[in-house]
Amino acid sequence: MMQSAPSTSAAPGIFGYTFSLVGILAFAVILFWAVVALFAPQIAPYPIGKIVDMDYFGPMSSKLWLGSDYLGRDMLSRIIFGARYTLGIALAGVLIASSSGVILGMAAAVVGGWFDTALSRFMDAMISIPSKLFGLVVVAAVGSSLPSLILTLAFIYTPGSYRFARALAVNVNTMDFITVARIRGENTLYLAISEILPNIIRPVLADFGIRFVFIVLLLSGLSFLGLGVQPPLADWGALVHENIQGLSFGSAAVIAPSIAIASLTISVNLLIDNLPRKIRDRSA
Amino acid sequence: MSKLVEIKNLHVEATTDAGRRIEIIKGVNIDIAKGEIVALIGESGSGKTTIALTLMGYTRPGCRIAGGALLVDGKDMAGLSERERAKVRGTEVAYVPQSAAAAFNPSQTIMDQVIEVTRIHGLMTPDKARERAIELFKALSLPSPETIGERYPHQVSGGQLQRLAAAMALIGGPKLVIFDEPTTALDVTTQIDVLKAFKSVMKAGGIAGVYVSHDLAVVAQIADRIVVLKGGEVQEEGTTEAILSTPSHPYTQELLSAFEPKETQFAGKRTDKARPLLEIENVIAGYGPIQADGLPFMKAVNSVSLSVEKGRNLGIIGESGCGKSTLARCIAGILPASAGNIIFDGKELDHDARRRSREALREMQIVFQYADTALNPAKPIEDILGRPLSFYHGLKGKARDARVDELLDMVRLPKALRYRHPSELSGGQKQRINFARALAANPKLIICDEITSALDTVVAAAIIELLKELQRELDLSYIFISHDLSVVEAICDEIMVMYRGEKVEHLTREDVKSPTHPYSKLLFSSVPKLDPTWLDTLVLEPELVRQYGGA
Numbered sequence: 001m002m003q004s005a006p007s008t009s010a011a012p013g014i015f016g017y018t019f020s021l022v023g024i025l026a027f028a029v030i031l032f033w034a035v036v037a038l039f040a041p042q043i044a045p046y047p048i049g050k051i052v053d054m055d056y057f058g059p060m061s062s063k064l065w066l067g068s069d070y071l072g073r074d075m076l077s078r079i080i081f082g083a084r085y086t087l088g089i090a091l092a093g094v095l096i097a098s099s100s101g102v103i104l105g106m107a108a109a110v111v112g113g114w115f116d117t118a119l120s121r122f123m124d125a126m127i128s129i130p131s132k133l134f135g136l137v138v139v140a141a142v143g144s145s146l147p148s149l150i151l152t153l154a155f156i157y158t159p160g161s162y163r164f165a166r167a168l169a170v171n172v173n174t175m176d177f178i179t180v181a182r183i184r185g186e187n188t189l190y191l192a193i194s195e196i197l198p199n200i201i202r203p204v205l206a207d208f209g210i211r212f213v214f215i216v217l218l219l220s221g222l223s224f225l226g227l228g229v230q231p232p233l234a235d236w237g238a239l240v241h242e243n244i245q246g247l248s249f250g251s252a253a254v255i256a257p258s259i260a261i262a263s264l265t266i267s268v269n270l271l272i273d274n275l276p277r278k279i280r281d282r283s284a
Numbered sequence: 285m286s287k288l289v290e291i292k293n294l295h296v297e298a299t300t301d302a303g304r305r306i307e308i309i310k311g312v313n314i315d316i317a318k319g320e321i322v323a324l325i326g327e328s329g330s331g332k333t334t335i336a337l338t339l340m341g342y343t344r345p346g347c348r349i350a351g352g353a354l355l356v357d358g359k360d361m362a363g364l365s366e367r368e369r370a371k372v373r374g375t376e377v378a379y380v381p382q383s384a385a386a387a388f389n390p391s392q393t394i395m396d397q398v399i400e401v402t403r404i405h406g407l408m409t410p411d412k413a414r415e416r417a418i419e420l421f422k423a424l425s426l427p428s429p430e431t432i433g434e435r436y437p438h439q440v441s442g443g444q445l446q447r448l449a450a451a452m453a454l455i456g457g458p459k460l461v462i463f464d465e466p467t468t469a470l471d472v473t474t475q476i477d478v479l480k481a482f483k484s485v486m487k488a489g490g491i492a493g494v495y496v497s498h499d500l501a502v503v504a505q506i507a508d509r510i511v512v513l514k515g516g517e518v519q520e521e522g523t524t525e526a527i528l529s530t531p532s533h534p535y536t537q538e539l540l541s542a543f544e545p546k547e548t549q550f551a552g553k554r555t556d557k558a559r560p561l562l563e564i565e566n567v568i569a570g571y572g573p574i575q576a577d578g579l580p581f582m583k584a585v586n587s588v589s590l591s592v593e594k595g596r597n598l599g600i601i602g603e604s605g606c607g608k609s610t611l612a613r614c615i616a617g618i619l620p621a622s623a624g625n626i627i628f629d630g631k632e633l634d635h636d637a638r639r640r641s642r643e644a645l646r647e648m649q650i651v652f653q654y655a656d657t658a659l660n661p662a663k664p665i666e667d668i669l670g671r672p673l674s675f676y677h678g679l680k681g682k683a684r685d686a687r688v689d690e691l692l693d694m695v696r697l698p699k700a701l702r703y704r705h706p707s708e709l710s711g712g713q714k715q716r717i718n719f720a721r722a723l724a725a726n727p728k729l730i731i732c733d734e735i736t737s738a739l740d741t742v743v744a745a746a747i748i749e750l751l752k753e754l755q756r757e758l759d760l761s762y763i764f765i766s767h768d769l770s771v772v773e774a775i776c777d778e779i780m781v782m783y784r785g786e787k788v789e790h791l792t793r794e795d796v797k798s799p800t801h802p803y804s805k806l807l808f809s810s811v812p813k814l815d816p817t818w819l820d821t822l823v824l825e826p827e828l829v830r831q832y833g834g835a
Binding site for chain 2: 018175176177179180181182183184185186194195198199201
């Protein structure tokens with residue numbers, strides 16, 4: 001097949017990968033929010049708790065780009081600082097949830113037997129607890145602090161990630177190359193990390209992204225109920241919550257954080273659906 | 285004879301994932317007369333199935349017919365609309381797939397599926413169709429033709445299912461039937477029945493056929509004419525006798541010569557003093573719950589003993605389900621044996637690989653049938669070959685790289701392949717890597733489980749040659765498991781015949797031509813020969829077939 005017809009369209013590849021436009025745009029949006037979160041104190045025009053406007057729910061102006069909130073604080077600054085909490089808490093939560101879920105899932109698939117059964121039934125029991133209710137109980141018990149919030153979110157989303165990773169790993173585990181590695185004398189850790197993980201990493205990443213979105217939404221939900229990040233700090237969900245009265249005034253204070261949540265969650269999903277694809281067509 | 289099919293200057297294009305167009309069929313011309321069976325033969329990727337499918341106006345996803353005409357009974361299949369093609373499919377052109385097991389719907393009875401064609405095209409009433417189906421079942425010499433249609437696909441054997449798939453194709457009264465490697469997945473003993481049935485039905489109905497296969501011996505039995513393909517082009521075309529007796533194209537000659545294994549000097553006579561490398565005594569292994577006597581419910585290997593001497597090869601042969609692969613897994617410790625002894629190099633081995641020493645694991649390697657699943661698709665070749673090197677020999681960095689190059693060289697592959705992933709290699713290359721990984725351990729014994737059965741004849745012959753050369757260089761012993769007698773004969777000093785989990789006969793090279801056990805006789809006489817008259821003149825003792833026959 002080497003002497004094939006000349007190529008009719010040039011491969012749009014860099015380093016042997018194809019990038020889609022949607023993926024690049026989504027990545028740009030995520031990068032934008034990451035930069036905003038990282039440099040929030042430098043970017044924000046006003047301090048987070050400072051009342052700068054005499055009016056509440058003030059309109060958009062050249063001084064206050066997104067208007068003011070229910071206490072007359074600058075909305076833009078609050079969104080910029082909110083990015084830190086939304087992105088930071090959600091990222092920490094999803095990292096803990098997905099990594100522990102994936103590690104346990106692969107271990108269950110490789111070890112099998114009673115370990116798999118016991119762990120799987122335990123995780124099934126965890127899944128049966130409603131997530132918001134669990135969040136309420138934890139916050140009621142230990143109060144709302146950033147670490148407890150992160151751990152609660154991670155705890156809620158670990159079983160789902162475990163189930164997903166275990167299902168994938170069980171399939172890979174039956175392949176002959178795993179048998180070959182086993183009778184070479186390899187240990188469980190090597191089997192999981194080196195033989196199974198590279199084969200399930202793509203779906204696991206997709207799951208990671210979806211879980212990230214779920215956590216952002218749950219965090220926003222908890223904050224909306226007043227159980228998330230505590231004032232004067234606020235994540236985006238809390239911003240929507242505290243400015244909800246502004247809805248009747250048509251204030252930007254409600255719509256702006258909602259748009260921020262939507263743009264982040266949609267971008268994460270679009271990026272995962274459009275990750276760069278490796279070009280397999282090597283004879284080119 | 286008038287022409288039924290005319291393929292004129294056919295071009296088929298495929299689009300790669302980089303958006304490049306590749307021509308996979310490059311201007312093919314084939315004519316088929318009424319009632320003639322033409323075989324398309326060639327290695328995988330030669331375009332034989334693609335051509336056969338275009339006769340129904342079908343191309344696989346990503347492909348399209350780029351040019352040429354496909355006249356089937358005067359109609360140009362390439363030019364018809366999808367609706368018109370659907371009318372032709374099943375009534376004028378029919379298709380028998382490679383894997384009948386995958387082609388049948390497991391949740392419907394066989395009869396419902398066989399007569400579905402007549403229902404879709406409104407050819408006859410259901411009652412009439414059932415009568416016709418039963419006639420076909422009789423013609424295809426299926427057992428209990430009156431009632432076999434009531435069964436579900438999992439209730440009949442593989443050979444029967446393949447004949448039922450043919451019945452499904454024939455019920456619409458087609459003028460042309462396309463057989464896509466219909467016997468490749470079958471045992472030799474079963475293959476004979478299926479081939480005989482196909483041949484008699486086709487001749488009786490005067491139906492033209494296209495028979496796609498890579499097995500020249502099978503094709504020789506059924507085809508009137510052979511078209512040899514390679515790289516999407518016709519290499520040679522002629523009557524079966526002409527192709528077999530006077531092949532003119534080098535590729536055809538290569539195909540034919542792959543059938544006659546080159547003679548090699550085998551190890552000398554058994555020296556009685558030498559201690560066997562591997563000895564197995566009364567091994568029992570199987571599946572299912574452990575019974576009161578400590579043995580598994582389903583015994584796949586029942587009290588088998590064997591021995592392999594240093595530098596000599598043992599072949600294990602038998603049909604699918606005879607326990608030969610289970611025996612291999614049992615020796616390697618993947619499936620721990622329930623009873624018996626495994627003595628390797630003078631030491632008794634634990635039945636479970638997990639409790640064997642690393643050194644014992646290193647010295648005995650197993651190579652699996654499907655290189656596709658035996659190589660981790662997510663890793664480049666250098667990692668796949670490098671792991672046993674660092675695991676067993678502690679090689680790192682430059683030393684490891686150099687050894688990987690050496691291994692690639694040993695299995696006659698270019699060094700540049702080390703950066704590729706398994707999906708970027710051909711079937712034969714993958715099997716070589718699979719084998720090189722076993723060599724990386726510096727083993728004394730390699731268990732080869734059907735390593736050539738997924739490969740084309742020419743590629744398989746090259747692999748066998750490679751194994752022989754490496755044996756001479758590295759002083760290896762092989763246990764060679766196969767259902768293909770010619771492969772085993774080509775490489776093994778001793779042959780063990782298995783049937784239903786038991787060892788029925790042990791043959792040396794000298795008496796391989798004259799087996800004594802009735803099953804061995806049946807098995808050995810069922811291997812197709814290149815002689816076109818072989819199938820017609822073949823007489824199998826009916827008593828033998830009844831006792832041991834597969835279908």
